[in-house]
Amino acid sequence: MIPRKAKITDKTLAQAEVICQSLKEEEDGVRRDVLAHAGSRWALGILHALGVYGTMRHAEIKRQLVGITQRMLTKTLRALERDGLLLRREHDEKPLRVEYELTSLGEDLLLRMSPIWTWVVEHVEDFREARDKFDNQEQRAGVHRSW
Numbered sequence: 206m207i208p209r210k211a212k213i214t215d216k217t218l219a220q221a222e223v224i225c226q227s228l229k230e231e232e233d234g235v236r237r238d239v240l241a242h243a244g245s246r247w248a249l250g251i252l253h254a255l256g257v258y259g260t261m262r263h264a265e266i267k268r269q270l271v272g273i274t275q276r277m278l279t280k281t282l283r284a285l286e287r288d289g290l291l292l293r294r295e296h297d298e299k300p301l302r303v304e305y306e307l308t309s310l311g312e313d314l315l316l317r318m319s320p321i322w323t324w325v326v327e328h329v330e331d332f333r334e335a336r337d338k339f340d341n342q343e344q345r346a347g348v349h350r351s352w
Contacts (some may be wrong), residue, residue: 234336238288242284242288243288243290243314244318245281247270247277247281248290249289249318249322250270250273250286251270251278251282251285252285252291252307252314252318253282253315254266254269254270256311256312256315259306260294260305260306261305262302262304262305263279263282263306266278266282266305286305288310289310289311290307290308290311290314291305291306291307291308292307292308332337
């Protein structure tokens, strides 16, 4: 187990609690929605691609996200645009040219999520070991769960 830095952690948790308690009931739904889709695998990939490469077209973003479907890309782009995390620009050209770029809000989210993503990447082996240990205990106990 990794030891906690109680003073820092307690202060951070206290600040988060104050923020959460200050939310009105109708704001809670917005918070949940934004966390659900902005923290998704595809949304973070889109934000990262736009953060690294700058303004991009739909097809360029799709090339950066191996495995994403056209439908999922469009759906995720629309959700990020709706929340103000990216900007969609239509250029009055034939054929129509559409480009996406991060807003300052999107950049802020990307800056805050990057350390978490880095932490996940650094601890992949720890997660594998924990999962293997858990799965082996479940098997020995004869527990069969479908995730």
